[in-house]
Amino acid sequence: MRLIAKAIxxxxxxxxxxTGAATAIEIHxxxxxxxxxxxxxxxxxxxxxxxxxxxxEKGPDAARVMAANVIDAAYGYRLGPVLFKPTLTQxxxxxxxxxxxxxxxxVGQNPxxxxxxxxxxxxxxxxxxxxxxxxxxxxxxxxxGKVSFTDKQGKVTTVDKSWTFKKDDAGVIRIVQxxxxxxxxxx
Amino acid sequence: MRLIAKAIxxxxxxxxxxTGAATAIEIHxxxxxxxxxxxxxxxxxxxxxxxxxxxxEKGPDAARVMAANVIDAAYGYRLGPVLFKPTLTQxxxxxxxxxxxxxxxxVGQNPxxxxxxxxxxxxxxxxxxxxxxxxxxxxxxxxxGKVSFTDKQGKVTTVDKSWTFKKDDAGVIRIVQxxxxxxxxxx
Amino acid sequence: MRLIAKAIxxxxxxxxxxTGAATAIEIHxxxxxxxxxxxxxxxxxxxxxxxxxxxxEKGPDAARVMAANVIDAAYGYRLGPVLFKPTLTQxxxxxxxxxxxxxxxxVGQNPxxxxxxxxxxxxxxxxxxxxxxxxxxxxxxxxxGKVSFTDKQGKVTTVDKSWTFKKDDAGVIRIVQxxxxxxxxxx
Amino acid sequence: MRLIAKAIxxxxxxxxxxTGAATAIEIHxxxxxxxxxxxxxxxxxxxxxxxxxxxxEKGPDAARVMAANVIDAAYGYRLGPVLFKPTLTQxxxxxxxxxxxxxxxxVGQNPxxxxxxxxxxxxxxxxxxxxxxxxxxxxxxxxxGKVSFTDKQGKVTTVDKSWTFKKDDAGVIRIVQxxxxxxxxxx
Numbered sequence: 001m002r003l004i005a006k007a008i009x010x011x012x013x014x015x016x017x018x019t020g021a022a023t024a025i026e027i028h029x030x031x032x033x034x035x036x037x038x039x040x041x042x043x044x045x046x047x048x049x050x051x052x053x054x055x056x057e058k059g060p061d062a063a064r065v066m067a068a069n070v071i072d073a074a075y076g077y078r079l080g081p082v083l084f085k086p087t088l089t090q091x092x093x094x095x096x097x098x099x100x101x102x103x104x105x106x107v108g109q110n111p112x113x114x115x116x117x118x119x120x121x122x123x124x125x126x127x128x129x130x131x132x133x134x135x136x137x138x139x140x141x142x143x144x145g146k147v148s149f150t151d152k153q154g155k156v157t158t159v160d161k162s163w164t165f166k167k168d169d170a171g172v173i174r175i176v177q178x179x180x181x182x183x184x185x186x187x
Numbered sequence: 188m189r190l191i192a193k194a195i196x197x198x199x200x201x202x203x204x205x206t207g208a209a210t211a212i213e214i215h216x217x218x219x220x221x222x223x224x225x226x227x228x229x230x231x232x233x234x235x236x237x238x239x240x241x242x243x244e245k246g247p248d249a250a251r252v253m254a255a256n257v258i259d260a261a262y263g264y265r266l267g268p269v270l271f272k273p274t275l276t277q278x279x280x281x282x283x284x285x286x287x288x289x290x291x292x293x294v295g296q297n298p299x300x301x302x303x304x305x306x307x308x309x310x311x312x313x314x315x316x317x318x319x320x321x322x323x324x325x326x327x328x329x330x331x332g333k334v335s336f337t338d339k340q341g342k343v344t345t346v347d348k349s350w351t352f353k354k355d356d357a358g359v360i361r362i363v364q365x366x367x368x369x370x371x372x373x374x
Numbered sequence: 375m376r377l378i379a380k381a382i383x384x385x386x387x388x389x390x391x392x393t394g395a396a397t398a399i400e401i402h403x404x405x406x407x408x409x410x411x412x413x414x415x416x417x418x419x420x421x422x423x424x425x426x427x428x429x430x431e432k433g434p435d436a437a438r439v440m441a442a443n444v445i446d447a448a449y450g451y452r453l454g455p456v457l458f459k460p461t462l463t464q465x466x467x468x469x470x471x472x473x474x475x476x477x478x479x480x481v482g483q484n485p486x487x488x489x490x491x492x493x494x495x496x497x498x499x500x501x502x503x504x505x506x507x508x509x510x511x512x513x514x515x516x517x518x519g520k521v522s523f524t525d526k527q528g529k530v531t532t533v534d535k536s537w538t539f540k541k542d543d544a545g546v547i548r549i550v551q552x553x554x555x556x557x558x559x560x561x
Numbered sequence: 562m563r564l565i566a567k568a569i570x571x572x573x574x575x576x577x578x579x580t581g582a583a584t585a586i587e588i589h590x591x592x593x594x595x596x597x598x599x600x601x602x603x604x605x606x607x608x609x610x611x612x613x614x615x616x617x618e619k620g621p622d623a624a625r626v627m628a629a630n631v632i633d634a635a636y637g638y639r640l641g642p643v644l645f646k647p648t649l650t651q652x653x654x655x656x657x658x659x660x661x662x663x664x665x666x667x668v669g670q671n672p673x674x675x676x677x678x679x680x681x682x683x684x685x686x687x688x689x690x691x692x693x694x695x696x697x698x699x700x701x702x703x704x705x706g707k708v709s710f711t712d713k714q715g716k717v718t719t720v721d722k723s724w725t726f727k728k729d730d731a732g733v734i735r736i737v738q739x740x741x742x743x744x745x746x747x748x
Contacts, residue, residue: 025519026658028641030511031405079730080589081320083331085347088371094347095319095331097587115373132282133268135363137404138512139700140327142351142364144270144282145399160272160281162349162366164329169640169730176322177329179349181368184275186302212706213471215454217698218592266543267402284400324591325699326513332586356453356543455694457705459721462745468721469693469705489747506656507642509737514701516725516738518644518656534646534655536723536740538703550696551703553723555742558649560676 032141032167037134040165040173041143044074045127048149051106051120060109060121067106067120071099076166076174083177087159090115126150129161141165147180158183219328219354224321227352227360228330231261232314235336238293238307247296247308254293254307258286263353263361270364274346277302313337316348328352334367345370406515406541411508414539414547415517418448419501422523425480425494434483434495441480441494445473450540450548457551461533462493500524503535515539521554532557593702593728598695601726601734602704605635606688609710612667612681621670621682628667628681632660637727637735644738648720649680687711690722702726708741719744 047070055063075082081097086105089096093113096102104110108118131145141164148158164177234257242250262269268284273292276283280300283289291297295305318332328351335345351364421444429437449456455471460479463470467487470476478484482492505519515538522532538551608631616624636643642658647666650657654674657663665671669679692706702725709719725738 025505026507026642027408028507028509029408030509030641034401034403080322080591081587083320083322083329083349085331085349085368088373090371090373094333094370097320097331131399133270133284133400133402135267135270135402135404137327138514140324140512142270144272144284144364144366146281160366160368162270162272162364164351164364177331177349177351179331179347179366179368181272181347181366182371183281184277184369186275186277212692213455213694214595215694215696216595217454217696221588221590267404268400318586320587320589322589322591325701327699454696457694457696457703457723459705459723459742462747464745464747468707468744471694471705507644507658509641509644511701514698516644518646518658518738518740520655534740534742536644536646536738538725538738551705551723551725553705553721553740553742555646555721555740556745557655558651558743560649560651 030167031138032136032165032173034134034136034141036167036173037136037141037143037165038129038131040074041129041131041163044175045129045147047074048120048127049124052122052124055107055118055121056123060107060118063118063121064103064107064109068103071102071106073172074175075099075102075178076168076176077102079166079168079174079176082175083164083179084175085179085181086119087180087182088119122149123152124149125152139167142177217354218325219323219352219360221321221323221328223354223360224323224328224330224352225316225318227261228316228318228350231362232316232334234261235307235314236311239309239311242294242305242308243310247294250305250308251290251294251296255290258289258293260359261362262286262289262365263355263363264289266353266355266361266363269362270351270366271362272366272368273306274367274369275306309336310339311336312339326354329364404541405512406510406539406547408508408510408515410541410547411510411515411517411539412503412505414448415503415505415537418549419503419521421448422494422501423498426496426498429481429492429495430497434481437492437495438477438481438483442477445476445480447546448549449473449476449552450542450550451476453540453542453548453550456549457538457553458549459553459555460493461554461556464489496523497526498523499526513541516551591728592699593697593726593734595695595697595702597728597734598697598702598704598726599690599692601635602690602692602724605736606690606708608635609681609688610685613683613685616668616679616682617684621668624679624682625664625668625670629664632663632667634733635736636660636663636739637729637737638663640727640729640735640737643736644725644740645736646740646742647680648741648743651676683710684713685710686713700728703738 051063051067054066077099084096104113104116106120108116128148131143133144135142143163147161148156150156159180162179165173166176167173238250238254241253264286271283291300291303293307295303315335318330320331322329330350334348337343346367349366352360353363354360425437425441428440451473458470478487478490480494482490502522505517507518509516517537521535524530533554536553539547540550541547612624612628615627638660645657665674665677667681669677689709692704694705696703704724708722711717720741723740726734727737728734
């Protein structure tokens with residue numbers, strides 16, 4: 001491109017070449033697109049279903065290995081604390097800002113987290129995300145919406161969910177904030 | 188500063204002058220500090236208490252005017268949709284991505300939101316924020332923690348709360364994401 | 375959308391409705407696209423040509439008014455200091471971090487900047503941008519490349535130019551950094 | 562901290578404990594501070610001097626090894642193209658958006674870049690940065706100013722320089738944009 005640019009500068013002509021030059025611009029796009037957000041949300045749901053099936057077919061050890069891999073791929077614990085408030089946690093272990101706490105939430109089996117029964121082990125068959133709104137700003141995207149989980153008996157659980165995603169240096173999108181809660185029930 | 192810089196370039200001396208020059212650098216800092224986050228959280232709680240007292244002393248109209256001002260100052264509805272999931276909302280009006288929905292949540296009095304009784308009108312006297320973790324990244328800060336509200340009878344309500352703050356072009360910090368939920372109760 | 379989402383949660387069906395729901399997501403995109411960068415660069419060149427013609431047709435006062443409007447629209451002086459190193463400035467007024475210095479550079483006529491003859495008044499007829507590389511990251515985009523200016527005699531001047539653009543709260547793209555220099559000539 | 566927060570919620574007291582709790586917040590700060598910018602600029606100058614001395618004491622091979630290490634540490638070529646316009650480059654190799662081009666500029670010895678004589682090999686003894694303005698925004702900081710280089714004969718070369726720094730996922734600050742130019746000389 002720079003050779004072509006020189007030609008333009010010298011001759012003052014070369015409009016056709018300019019088009020050629022434009023295709024040679026080096027572009028680095030660090031921003032997350034809406035499409036990437038939707039795909040990342042879908043991948044999160046697919047992974048939850050996969051852990052459920054792994055558990056049913058191969059048992060808790062295999063499910064734990066898979067869940068650890070999913071957490072390492074999907075969450076940003078390598079980047080710093082993750083602001084994770086899972087749906088079903090309680091005091092004094094409401095928040096899971098480190099990897100161990102997240103893994104305990106998804107597959108249980110950790111005596112340090114005695115209340116955790118394993119959210120990913122509940123026989124999930126379908127996960128559906130219905131976003132109300134999405135904010136896109138560069139490396140960050142934030143979403144708010146309903147997420148519905150259907151188990152193998154067909155029972156549907158719907159939660160309110162906020163996610164903040166960050167595209168890391170390698171271009172991989174990681175969850176850095178995740179607040180999930182059961183819908184409020186007026187008494 | 189630039190005159191001084193010239194002097195340095197020409198003479199190769201002037202170490203003392205360098206110190207003087209350093210103070211003349213024009214700095215624009217668009218980032219939110221931890222201290223600003225904590226002050227903004229405190230201001231949100233103080234405003235909630237102020238609306239409660241305004242309601243008790245001057246009635247619902249005055250409270251609504253104050254709440255509208257608080258929302259305009261504290262939330263980023265001017266910047267786009269706000270990802271707001273209040274503590275006590277239900278389907279089909281769970282999410283309050285526009286200003287009208289936020290105002291209805293805080294002071295009720297809106298026939299379009301018949302379930303809203305006015306969260307800010309519940310006689311609040313103390314608001315306490317206990318952050319579990321804070322992410323700071325430029326214009327954005329995200330927090331996760333417990334917020335406790337004490338009313339005039341001394342009854343305490345504690346919620347799980349995520350906030351994302353954005354410093355706008357004018358340097359004012361606005362809430363652009365706010366997910367609040369009652370703690371999960373195992374059945 | 376939220377009404378539809380509720381229907382999905384209740385019935386567990388409604389795949390077709392999901393597509394409808396997706397179109398109702400509120401999206402706020404604060405990021406600059408490559409296309410916006412290219413259009414903003416072109417607008418900068420068009421404005422330079424327009425000031426040249428205004429000067430020829432209506433004189434220096436009209437050119438100064440137009441240039442002031444261009445600077446207010448294209449540069450981010452309202453956001454803070456702009457890191458502007460124009461092509462033809464010298465010590466002790468090399469850098470033009472405030473609006474007055476930028477206006478003086480483009481149209482001269484300011485006794486505080488006696489060396490400025492008005493870069494925008496040099497009879498420009500064509501401006502061509504050839505980017506070598508572009509970085510996109512949210513509100514910010516940074517470009518590096520050659521920019522060629524052709525005057526009414528057909529003489530071409532080519533400079534090396536870096537720009538950083540920022541999309542402000544209102545969605546308008548502003549120049550916050552601009553370093554321009556004549557190509558190095560080996561002696 | 563979360564155990565303490567629980568105590569507060571239950572008892573409604575514990576103001577002293579709150580102070581203790583505050584110290585336990587997990588903080589992740591992805592933003593660059595002014596101090597980090599100044600240290601990074603100084604490190605860049607120190608590295609340039611170190612390469613000059615390595616060249617004089619151990620020869621061109623050792624200098625090239627050191628320069629490669631400096632580039633890998635100081636520049637963001639691992640993150641994408643770097644928008645690098647060095648002081649002394651010319652068409653058709655003005656811009657050095659990849660690592661090879663940067664290394665050739667600093668130490669020469671590359672037949673693909675026949676005009677490069679090695680800017681880092683010119684016997685530098687002192688590097689002084691005089692910033693005119695600095696923009697800080699999260700992971701990014703942009704600076705504009707004069708940088709003066711003094712060689713072993715005491716000759717001073719001053720350039721106009723823009724830098725954009727990015728703090729990467731590991732917390733290391735990298736140059737992603739670097740435009741350097743000799744001051745304009747009116748004819």
